[in-house]
Amino acid sequence: MLMVAxxxxxxxxxxxxxxxxxxxxxxxxxxxxxxxxxxxxxxMAIYKEKCAxxxxxxxEGRDQQYxxxxxxxxxxxxxxxxxxxxxxxxxxxTVWDTIFRAMPYETPRTMKPDEVYAVTALLLHWNGIITESxxxxxxxxxxxxxxxxxxFIPDARPYQKLxx
Amino acid sequence: MRPYGxxxxxxxxxxxxxESTKSxxxxxxRTPLQDLYGTITPSSLHFERHHAGVPVIDPSQHRLVIxxxxxxxxxxxxxxxxxxxxxxxxxxVECAGNGGxxxxxxxGADASRSHGLLSNSEWTGVKLSTVLAAAKVxxxxxxxxxxxxxxxxxxxxxxxxxxxxxxLLVYAQNGExxxxxxxxPLRLLLxxxxxxxxxxxxxxxxxxxxxxxxxQETAHYTDxxxxxxxxxxxxxMEASSVITHPSGGHKLAGAGFHxxxxxxxxxxxxxNRVEVSTDGGATWxxxxxxxxxxxxxxxxxxxxxxxxxxxxxxxxxxxDETGYVQPARDEILASRGPNSTYHYNGVKRWSVxxxxxxxxx
Numbered sequence: 052m053l054m055v056a057x058x059x060x061x062x063x064x065x066x067x068x069x070x071x072x073x074x075x076x077x078x079x080x081x082x083x084x085x086x087x088x089x090x091x092x093x094x095m096a097i098y099k100e101k102c103a104x105x106x107x108x109x110x111e112g113r114d115q116q117y118x119x120x121x122x123x124x125x126x127x128x129x130x131x132x133x134x135x136x137x138x139x140x141x142x143x144x145t146v147w148d149t150i151f152r153a154m155p156y157e158t159p160r161t162m163k164p165d166e167v168y169a170v171t172a173l174l175l176h177w178n179g180i181i182t183e184s185x186x187x188x189x190x191x192x193x194x195x196x197x198x199x200x201x202x203f204i205p206d207a208r209p210y211q212k213l214x215x
Numbered sequence: 216m217r218p219y220g221x222x223x224x225x226x227x228x229x230x231x232x233x234e235s236t237k238s239x240x241x242x243x244x245r246t247p248l249q250d251l252y253g254t255i256t257p258s259s260l261h262f263e264r265h266h267a268g269v270p271v272i273d274p275s276q277h278r279l280v281i282x283x284x285x286x287x288x289x290x291x292x293x294x295x296x297x298x299x300x301x302x303x304x305x306x307x308v309e310c311a312g313n314g315g316x317x318x319x320x321x322x323g324a325d326a327s328r329s330h331g332l333l334s335n336s337e338w339t340g341v342k343l344s345t346v347l348a349a350a351k352v353x354x355x356x357x358x359x360x361x362x363x364x365x366x367x368x369x370x371x372x373x374x375x376x377x378x379x380x381x382x383l384l385v386y387a388q389n390g391e392x393x394x395x396x397x398x399x400p401l402r403l404l405l406x407x408x409x410x411x412x413x414x415x416x417x418x419x420x421x422x423x424x425x426x427x428x429x430x431q432e433t434a435h436y437t438d439x440x441x442x443x444x445x446x447x448x449x450x451x452m453e454a455s456s457v458i459t460h461p462s463g464g465h466k467l468a469g470a471g472f473h474x475x476x477x478x479x480x481x482x483x484x485x486x487n488r489v490e491v492s493t494d495g496g497a498t499w500x501x502x503x504x505x506x507x508x509x510x511x512x513x514x515x516x517x518x519x520x521x522x523x524x525x526x527x528x529x530x531x532x533x534x535d536e537t538g539y540v541q542p543a544r545d546e547i548l549a550s551r552g553p554n555s556t557y558h559y560n561g562v563k564r565w566s567v568x569x570x571x572x573x574x575x576x
Contacts (some may be wrong), residue, residue: 060351062289076421077430116236128443142428149430153367206449210550213538
């Protein structure tokens with residue numbers, strides 16, 4: 052009874068308006084994506100302004116510090132894998148989510164949805180996944196199949212036999 | 216008198232820090248395991264790994280919001296969370312990338328460089344299961360997506376089974392409030408699981424039927440195998456150990472008695488035994504485990520050793536309560552290849568030279 056009473060007085064309800072500001076989760080099926088649209092063509096100017104300083108002119112990364120975003124196709128099963136958005140990431144929604152959530156590094160969550168769709172489209176285009184004019188929006192983005200979509204397996208450790 | 220204590224000016228040990236990029240606040244610092252005693256890591260020497268700096272958070276303004284598959288979205292202040300029944304438990308936190316250099320063939324010259332992304336603290340907080348019960352989680356809930364209030368809003372999806380098993384929302388570390396670098400004022404603590412998933416500056420729990428497939432759990436913290444497949448949601452830190460004395464950078468004063476001492480731990484439970492070799496792995500002897508031996512916490516092991524003054528190689532291996540034996544590096548390479556990056560737990564070898572100096576093998 053004591054525990055029930057304690058639970059009952061803990062926590063305050065959160066209004067839908069408050070929650071809308073806070074909840075930025077985007078799921079692989081597109082739930083959580085805001086309405087908006089953008090193409091690779093539209094993304095070029097935004098990328099130059101907000102992304103190129105660190106990730107370089109065409110997503111090739113910089114100074115072995117800032118991640119390469121483009122290329123690496125066909126390298127994942129080789130001795131020298133190059134993990135990028137195009138070669139490794141399993142879900143296109145993660146690209147949108149990462150850009151909106153965490154980028155640009157100094158001013159995250161300041162890009163408008165259309166800007167994020169456009170830069171996402173540019174990265175997918177540079178990786179040969181969509182065409183330059185393909186419109187990404189909250190409906191088409193989750194339908195984009197990433198090249199390494201089937202590249203992940205569940206944790207099957209331990210790999211070694213156990214000694215009892 | 217000092218209102219807040221400091222160590223002796225003669226004590227100089229420090230974390231080894233490294234900025235990963237020119238962006239301020241991205242990087243890591245390593246616990247100087249080779250200089251420490253016992254099992255508890257002093258809070259000032261707990262390792263750090265930040266992806267977007269350390270936020271300054273006023274605890275009176277901080278809220279934890281729980282929403283998604285719950286009866287109704289709820290917001291908890293720190294005061295609310297501290298009114299729940301509290302628990303205090305020692306647990307290690309280890310970065311999934313600890314030992315990554317060993318795997319890659321760049322063996323750490325000392326225990327800080329080889330294993331310093333490991334620390335062990337006494338954590339105090341509330342069971343996550345208690346708070347989830349208060350929020351009345353729906354039966355369709357399978358995952359809890361935890362998000363931090365750091366600049367990058369670091370997010371990880373945690374299986375509900377772990378959330379209900381032994382996960383904690385911690386607000387204290389070693390008897391005082393969390394350090395800012397460890398998530399002040401609130402951190403998710405998943406005993407035995409990779410540090411990256413123990414979200415710091417925790418401000419949101421999204422209860423869901425599926426994982427978010429966040430950046431950190433897809434692009435990073437997945438273990439790439441030679442066939443091109445990568446293991447996802449590989450949370451547990453498997454049994455590991457390292458001799459911290461004598462270890463790289465130390466110099467033995469001469470032949471005769473020395474105590475070999477080190478740390479062992481397992482993300483799957485208690486350490487069952489630790490074996491030490493002083494002949495390059497030809498024979499192994501059981502070390503003494505210093506009590507208490509606690510689940511998913513660091514234990515210190517010791518072996519008395521008479522050194523004859525000749526060059527020798529020393530190493531340790533941990534066996535946990537599941538029967539899992541800490542593997543050699545070659546076994547790890549055989550099972551998941553050189554590009555798996557994370558969750559390396561191979562046996563660490565140190566070479567003692569005739570002059571008493573100790574180096575990494």
